[in-house]
Amino acid sequence: IKxxxxxxxxxxxxxxxxxxxxxxxxxxxxxxxxxxxxxxxEREIATILTEVLKGVAFISSLRLSCKDLSQExxxxxxxxxxxxx
Numbered sequence: 001i002k003x004x005x006x007x008x009x010x011x012x013x014x015x016x017x018x019x020x021x022x023x024x025x026x027x028x029x030x031x032x033x034x035x036x037x038x039x040x041x042e043r044e045i046a047t048i049l050t051e052v053l054k055g056v057a058f059i060s061s062l063r064l065s066c067k068d069l070s071q072e073x074x075x076x077x078x079x080x081x082x083x084x085x
Contacts, residue, residue, distance in 0.1 A: 001059075001062070003055070003058045004054070004083075005051050005052075005055035005058065005082065005083050005084060006055055006058065006059070006083055006084055006085070007023050007024050007026060007075055007083045007084065007085025008023065008024040009021055009022070009023055009024075010022045010023060010024060023085060024083075024085075025077075026075035026076060026077045026081065026085060027075075027076060027077050027078050028076050029071065029072050029073070029074060029075055029076070030048075030071040030072075030075075030076065031070070031071035031072045031074075033076075047082070048074075048082055051082035051083075052074055052082065052084065055083065055084040056069065056084070059084070069084065
């Protein structure tokens with residue numbers, strides 16, 4: 001799957017009937033952010049939600065499920081990318 005708001009899969013390996021993915025590096029998950037120390041502004045929340053919803057809409061357009069989406073799956077990079085991964 002290649003899409004702006006989806007973490008890129010670089011390689012896929014199968015070993016002992018297990019699948020391993022090598023994915024694009026994104027620096028932090030949404031769950032790792034410390035919101036007690038930093039209060040998000042309304043425009044920041046709107047930007048995050050917009051990017052997440054773009055990714056969800058794309059996944060849904062492929063008829064794939066987003067039911068396991070969580071804070072851990074929302075990834076952020078230092079160069080302001082927000083992707084599902």
